[in-house]
Amino acid sequence: TLCLVAGGLAPRVSGGTVAGDITLDGASVRGWPMYRVAEQVVTGLQDPGGQLSLVAETVFGEVAFGPANLGLPREDVVDRSEAALRRLGIEELRERDPARLSGGEQQLVVLAGLLAMRPRCLLLDEPLAHLDAAGSRGVLEAIRAVAEARNDWILSLDADERLSPGLRAEIGAVLDEGPLKAAYSFPRLTRYLGRWIRHGGWYPDRKVRLFDRRRARWGGVDPHDRVEVDGPVGRLDGDLHHHTYRDIADHLGFIDRYTTIAAREKLEAGERFRLHRMCLRPLGKFLRMYLL
Numbered sequence: 001t002l003c004l005v006a007g008g009l010a011p012r013v014s015g016g017t018v019a020g021d022i023t024l025d026g027a028s029v030r031g032w033p034m035y036r037v038a039e040q041v042v043t044g045l046q047d048p049g050g051q052l053s054l055v056a057e058t059v060f061g062e063v064a065f066g067p068a069n070l071g072l073p074r075e076d077v078v079d080r081s082e083a084a085l086r087r088l089g090i091e092e093l094r095e096r097d098p099a100r101l102s103g104g105e106q107q108l109v110v111l112a113g114l115l116a117m118r119p120r121c122l123l124l125d126e127p128l129a130h131l132d133a134a135g136s137r138g139v140l141e142a143i144r145a146v147a148e149a150r151n152d153w154i155l156s157l158d159a160d161e162r163l164s165p166g167l168r169a170e171i172g173a174v175l176d177e178g179p180l181k182a183a184y185s186f187p188r189l190t191r192y193l194g195r196w197i198r199h200g201g202w203y204p205d206r207k208v209r210l211f212d213r214r215r216a217r218w219g220g221v222d223p224h225d226r227v228e229v230d231g232p233v234g235r236l237d238g239d240l241h242h243h244t245y246r247d248i249a250d251h252l253g254f255i256d257r258y259t260t261i262a263a264r265e266k267l268e269a270g271e272r273f274r275l276h277r278m279c280l281r282p283l284g285k286f287l288r289m290y291l292l
Contacts, residue, residue, distance in 0.1 A: 006041060006123055024121070035070060041121040042066075042114040048106035048127075052098050059101075060085070060094040063112045070117070084112040088142045107139045126159045140225075144218055155210050156227070160243045161188075167238025171210060174236070182231030183211035189239040193247070201289035207240065208233060 004010035011018050012034060022029050029037055045051050056062040064081040072080075085091045090108050093101065098109055107127055114122060127139055153175065157163070163171070167186055174184065187204030190197050197203060208216075208227040219228040245251040 004043065004125075006043070006121075038066070038117060038119075039070065040119055041123065042117050042119045043123040043125065044107075044110055044114055044127050046126045048103060048110045049099075051110050052106065054099075056098060058094065059090070059096050059098055059109050059112075062098045062109055063116050066113050066117045080116040080118060081112075084116040087115060088112050104139055108142055111139070111142060140218075152212055152214060153210065154213050157209060157240075158242075161209075162241040162243065164189075164239045164241055167236060167240060170236045170238045174234070180212065181234035182215035183208050183227060183229045184234045184236050185209070186236050186238065186240040188242050190242040190244055192244050206235070209240065210236075 004014050005018055005022060010016055018030075024040055029040070053062060053065045056065055060081060063084055064077050067077045067080045085094060088108050088111060090105070090112060093105060093109065096105075098106060101109065111124075111127070124143065127143065155171070171184075174180065185206040185208045188207050190202050190205070192202075208229065211227050211229060212231075215231045216227050216229040218225055245254060
Protein backbone atom coordinates (compact mmCIF):
# COMPACT_ATOMS: atom_id res chain seq x y z
CA THR A 1 0.00 0.00 0.00
CA LEU A 2 2.81 2.41 0.85
CA CYS A 3 4.41 1.82 -2.57
CA LEU A 4 1.07 2.38 -4.33
CA VAL A 5 0.51 5.66 -2.48
CA ALA A 6 4.09 6.91 -2.95
CA GLY A 7 4.02 5.97 -6.63
CA GLY A 8 0.77 7.84 -7.26
CA LEU A 9 -1.21 4.66 -8.03
CA ALA A 10 -3.40 4.89 -4.94
CA PRO A 11 -6.10 5.98 -4.88
CA ARG A 12 -6.13 6.93 -8.61
CA VAL A 13 -5.73 3.41 -9.98
CA SER A 14 -6.23 1.02 -7.08
CA GLY A 15 -9.07 2.94 -5.40
CA GLY A 16 -9.46 3.72 -1.72
CA THR A 17 -9.02 6.91 0.27
CA VAL A 18 -5.78 8.67 1.23
CA ALA A 19 -5.69 11.20 4.06
CA GLY A 20 -2.96 13.76 4.63
CA ASP A 21 -0.39 14.83 2.06
CA ILE A 22 2.24 13.18 -0.13
CA THR A 23 5.46 15.13 -0.71
CA LEU A 24 8.57 14.63 -2.81
CA ASP A 25 11.52 16.73 -1.63
CA GLY A 26 9.07 18.98 0.17
CA ALA A 27 6.72 19.49 -2.79
CA SER A 28 3.16 18.14 -2.60
CA VAL A 29 2.45 15.68 -5.43
CA ARG A 30 -1.23 14.96 -4.72
CA GLY A 31 -2.40 17.38 -7.37
CA TRP A 32 0.10 16.31 -10.00
CA PRO A 33 -1.15 14.60 -13.18
CA MET A 34 -0.17 10.95 -13.44
CA TYR A 35 2.40 11.52 -16.21
CA ARG A 36 4.25 14.02 -14.02
CA VAL A 37 4.33 11.61 -11.09
CA ALA A 38 5.64 8.86 -13.41
CA GLU A 39 8.56 11.08 -14.42
CA GLN A 40 9.62 11.23 -10.77
CA VAL A 41 8.48 7.97 -9.10
CA VAL A 42 7.93 4.50 -10.59
CA THR A 43 6.78 1.33 -8.83
CA GLY A 44 7.51 -2.34 -9.46
CA LEU A 45 4.87 -4.70 -8.06
CA GLN A 46 5.02 -8.30 -6.87
CA ASP A 47 3.55 -10.00 -9.95
CA PRO A 48 5.53 -9.10 -13.11
CA GLY A 49 2.87 -10.56 -15.40
CA GLY A 50 0.35 -8.11 -14.02
CA GLN A 51 2.58 -5.15 -14.83
CA LEU A 52 3.22 -5.92 -18.50
CA SER A 53 1.44 -3.62 -20.94
CA LEU A 54 -0.06 -6.56 -22.93
CA VAL A 55 0.22 -4.48 -26.11
CA ALA A 56 3.94 -4.81 -26.87
CA GLU A 57 4.93 -7.78 -29.01
CA THR A 58 8.64 -7.63 -28.12
CA VAL A 59 10.70 -7.00 -25.01
CA PHE A 60 12.13 -3.86 -26.59
CA GLY A 61 8.63 -2.55 -27.22
CA GLU A 62 7.67 -3.33 -23.62
CA VAL A 63 10.67 -1.44 -22.22
CA ALA A 64 10.01 1.49 -24.58
CA PHE A 65 6.30 1.65 -23.70
CA GLY A 66 6.70 3.97 -20.71
CA PRO A 67 9.09 6.52 -22.22
CA ALA A 68 7.02 6.58 -25.43
CA ASN A 69 3.91 7.48 -23.42
CA LEU A 70 5.74 10.45 -21.95
CA GLY A 71 5.80 11.92 -25.47
CA LEU A 72 9.59 11.88 -25.71
CA PRO A 73 11.33 12.14 -29.10
CA ARG A 74 11.85 8.78 -30.80
CA GLU A 75 15.63 9.00 -30.43
CA ASP A 76 15.33 9.51 -26.67
CA VAL A 77 12.93 6.57 -26.33
CA VAL A 78 15.32 4.29 -28.21
CA ASP A 79 18.37 5.49 -26.26
CA ARG A 80 16.66 5.01 -22.89
CA SER A 81 15.37 1.56 -23.80
CA GLU A 82 18.69 0.34 -25.16
CA ALA A 83 20.50 1.64 -22.07
CA ALA A 84 18.06 -0.10 -19.72
CA LEU A 85 18.45 -3.44 -21.54
CA ARG A 86 22.23 -3.15 -21.37
CA ARG A 87 22.21 -2.17 -17.73
CA LEU A 88 20.36 -5.35 -16.76
CA GLY A 89 22.21 -7.55 -19.25
CA ILE A 90 19.09 -8.69 -21.11
CA GLU A 91 19.86 -7.44 -24.63
CA GLU A 92 19.39 -10.99 -25.94
CA LEU A 93 15.70 -10.83 -24.96
CA ARG A 94 14.92 -7.71 -27.01
CA GLU A 95 12.99 -9.55 -29.78
CA ARG A 96 11.26 -12.08 -27.51
CA ASP A 97 7.55 -12.01 -26.70
CA PRO A 98 7.23 -10.73 -23.08
CA ALA A 99 4.23 -13.00 -22.45
CA ARG A 100 6.36 -16.10 -23.19
CA LEU A 101 9.18 -15.35 -20.77
CA SER A 102 9.79 -16.97 -17.40
CA GLY A 103 8.76 -15.13 -14.24
CA GLY A 104 12.34 -14.04 -13.55
CA GLU A 105 12.81 -12.80 -17.10
CA GLN A 106 9.51 -10.90 -16.96
CA GLN A 107 10.54 -9.22 -13.72
CA LEU A 108 13.81 -8.11 -15.35
CA VAL A 109 11.84 -6.71 -18.30
CA VAL A 110 9.54 -4.81 -15.93
CA LEU A 111 12.58 -3.45 -14.07
CA ALA A 112 14.16 -2.39 -17.38
CA GLY A 113 10.95 -0.55 -18.29
CA LEU A 114 11.03 1.28 -14.97
CA LEU A 115 14.68 2.26 -15.42
CA ALA A 116 13.94 3.52 -18.92
CA MET A 117 11.64 6.11 -17.32
CA ARG A 118 14.75 7.49 -15.55
CA PRO A 119 12.88 8.36 -12.37
CA ARG A 120 14.28 10.01 -9.29
CA CYS A 121 12.72 7.31 -7.07
CA LEU A 122 12.41 3.60 -7.82
CA LEU A 123 10.02 1.67 -5.54
CA LEU A 124 9.96 -2.14 -5.51
CA ASP A 125 7.20 -4.02 -3.67
CA GLU A 126 8.52 -7.54 -2.92
CA PRO A 127 9.81 -8.12 -6.47
CA LEU A 128 10.91 -11.69 -5.62
CA ALA A 129 7.58 -12.85 -4.16
CA HIS A 130 6.43 -14.98 -7.13
CA LEU A 131 9.80 -16.23 -8.39
CA ASP A 132 11.69 -19.48 -7.94
CA ALA A 133 15.25 -19.59 -6.58
CA ALA A 134 16.91 -19.08 -9.97
CA GLY A 135 14.63 -16.20 -10.94
CA SER A 136 15.07 -14.57 -7.54
CA ARG A 137 18.85 -14.64 -7.84
CA GLY A 138 18.80 -12.99 -11.27
CA VAL A 139 16.42 -10.21 -10.24
CA LEU A 140 18.20 -9.63 -6.91
CA GLU A 141 21.57 -9.30 -8.63
CA ALA A 142 20.09 -6.78 -11.07
CA ILE A 143 18.51 -4.73 -8.27
CA ARG A 144 21.76 -4.69 -6.33
CA ALA A 145 23.70 -3.63 -9.41
CA VAL A 146 21.29 -0.74 -10.00
CA ALA A 147 21.45 0.43 -6.39
CA GLU A 148 25.18 0.06 -6.00
CA ALA A 149 25.93 1.84 -9.26
CA ARG A 150 24.39 5.09 -8.02
CA ASN A 151 25.14 5.29 -4.30
CA ASP A 152 28.10 4.58 -2.04
CA TRP A 153 25.98 3.91 1.05
CA ILE A 154 23.26 1.27 0.88
CA LEU A 155 20.44 0.80 3.42
CA SER A 156 18.87 -2.58 2.72
CA LEU A 157 15.54 -3.48 4.35
CA ASP A 158 13.16 -6.37 3.81
CA ALA A 159 9.53 -5.60 3.05
CA ASP A 160 8.51 -6.50 6.62
CA GLU A 161 11.18 -4.36 8.32
CA ARG A 162 10.85 -0.77 9.56
CA LEU A 163 13.31 1.69 11.10
CA SER A 164 12.36 2.76 14.61
CA PRO A 165 12.50 6.54 15.21
CA GLY A 166 15.61 6.08 17.35
CA LEU A 167 17.43 4.04 14.72
CA ARG A 168 16.47 6.52 11.99
CA ALA A 169 18.01 9.35 14.04
CA GLU A 170 21.17 7.31 14.70
CA ILE A 171 21.68 6.55 11.02
CA GLY A 172 21.26 10.21 10.12
CA ALA A 173 23.76 11.27 12.77
CA VAL A 174 26.36 8.70 11.70
CA LEU A 175 26.17 9.62 8.03
CA ASP A 176 26.27 13.34 8.80
CA GLU A 177 29.11 13.29 11.32
CA GLY A 178 31.51 10.48 10.33
CA PRO A 179 34.16 9.15 10.26
CA LEU A 180 32.40 6.07 8.98
CA LYS A 181 32.93 2.37 9.50
CA ALA A 182 32.64 -0.03 6.56
CA ALA A 183 29.16 -1.08 7.74
CA TYR A 184 26.75 -0.89 10.68
CA SER A 185 24.64 -3.50 12.43
CA PHE A 186 21.34 -2.95 14.24
CA PRO A 187 19.47 -5.05 16.81
CA ARG A 188 16.34 -6.48 15.18
CA LEU A 189 13.21 -6.62 17.33
CA THR A 190 10.58 -9.02 16.02
CA ARG A 191 6.83 -8.67 16.45
CA TYR A 192 5.16 -12.09 16.41
CA LEU A 193 1.40 -12.62 16.73
CA GLY A 194 0.88 -9.20 18.28
CA ARG A 195 3.82 -9.24 20.73
CA TRP A 196 7.39 -7.95 20.64
CA ILE A 197 9.69 -10.92 21.33
CA ARG A 198 12.80 -10.21 23.41
CA HIS A 199 13.70 -13.76 24.45
CA GLY A 200 14.30 -17.22 23.01
CA GLY A 201 17.22 -16.14 20.86
CA TRP A 202 15.06 -13.71 18.86
CA TYR A 203 16.66 -10.58 20.28
CA PRO A 204 18.93 -8.71 19.73
CA ASP A 205 19.41 -10.70 16.46
CA ARG A 206 21.82 -8.11 15.03
CA LYS A 207 21.77 -7.57 11.25
CA VAL A 208 24.11 -5.61 9.01
CA ARG A 209 21.78 -3.45 6.94
CA LEU A 210 23.76 -0.24 6.36
CA PHE A 211 27.02 -0.56 4.43
CA ASP A 212 29.48 1.15 2.12
CA ARG A 213 29.29 -0.67 -1.23
CA ARG A 214 32.99 0.02 -1.82
CA ARG A 215 33.90 -2.11 1.20
CA ALA A 216 31.06 -4.64 1.36
CA ARG A 217 29.06 -6.93 -0.88
CA TRP A 218 26.15 -9.34 -0.72
CA GLY A 219 27.03 -12.97 -0.11
CA GLY A 220 25.66 -16.02 1.65
CA VAL A 221 23.34 -18.66 0.25
CA ASP A 222 19.74 -18.15 -0.84
CA PRO A 223 17.46 -17.67 1.07
CA HIS A 224 19.88 -16.55 3.81
CA ASP A 225 21.75 -13.78 2.05
CA ARG A 226 24.09 -11.66 4.15
CA VAL A 227 26.41 -8.68 3.79
CA GLU A 228 30.11 -9.58 3.71
CA VAL A 229 32.26 -6.66 4.91
CA ASP A 230 35.92 -5.74 4.37
CA GLY A 231 36.61 -3.56 7.36
CA PRO A 232 35.22 -2.64 10.78
CA VAL A 233 31.50 -2.98 11.51
CA GLY A 234 29.99 -0.35 13.80
CA ARG A 235 27.10 -1.02 16.17
CA LEU A 236 24.00 1.13 16.43
CA ASP A 237 21.59 0.76 19.34
CA GLY A 238 18.23 1.68 17.81
CA ASP A 239 15.92 -1.21 16.98
CA LEU A 240 15.07 -2.43 13.51
CA HIS A 241 11.41 -3.43 13.80
CA HIS A 242 10.56 -6.74 12.15
CA HIS A 243 6.83 -7.30 11.52
CA THR A 244 6.50 -10.99 10.76
CA TYR A 245 3.68 -13.44 10.18
CA ARG A 246 -0.04 -12.65 10.20
CA ASP A 247 -0.92 -15.93 11.92
CA ILE A 248 0.29 -19.50 12.47
CA ALA A 249 -0.78 -20.56 8.97
CA ASP A 250 1.29 -17.74 7.45
CA HIS A 251 4.28 -18.83 9.55
CA LEU A 252 3.98 -22.47 8.44
CA GLY A 253 3.68 -21.41 4.80
CA PHE A 254 6.80 -19.29 5.15
CA ILE A 255 8.73 -22.21 6.64
CA ASP A 256 7.58 -24.44 3.79
CA ARG A 257 8.72 -21.96 1.12
CA TYR A 258 12.10 -21.25 2.66
CA THR A 259 12.95 -24.88 3.42
CA THR A 260 12.16 -25.73 -0.20
CA ILE A 261 14.51 -22.99 -1.44
CA ALA A 262 17.24 -24.04 0.99
CA ALA A 263 16.91 -27.72 0.01
CA ARG A 264 17.16 -26.83 -3.67
CA GLU A 265 20.29 -24.78 -3.04
CA LYS A 266 21.94 -27.66 -1.17
CA LEU A 267 20.99 -30.11 -3.91
CA GLU A 268 22.50 -27.86 -6.59
CA ALA A 269 25.66 -27.53 -4.48
CA GLY A 270 25.96 -31.33 -4.28
CA GLU A 271 25.47 -31.44 -0.51
CA ARG A 272 24.14 -34.79 0.70
CA PHE A 273 21.46 -35.42 3.31
CA ARG A 274 22.86 -36.26 6.77
CA LEU A 275 20.54 -38.07 9.17
CA HIS A 276 22.56 -37.10 12.25
CA ARG A 277 22.23 -33.40 11.36
CA MET A 278 18.45 -33.71 11.11
CA CYS A 279 18.33 -35.38 14.53
CA LEU A 280 20.86 -33.28 16.43
CA ARG A 281 20.58 -29.75 15.04
CA PRO A 282 16.94 -29.14 16.08
CA LEU A 283 17.79 -30.34 19.59
CA GLY A 284 20.85 -28.10 19.74
CA LYS A 285 18.83 -25.14 18.52
CA PHE A 286 16.15 -25.75 21.18
CA LEU A 287 18.71 -25.97 23.99
CA ARG A 288 20.51 -22.83 22.83
CA MET A 289 17.34 -20.73 22.48
CA TYR A 290 15.36 -21.85 25.49
CA LEU A 291 17.86 -23.00 28.13
CA LEU A 292 21.26 -21.37 27.55
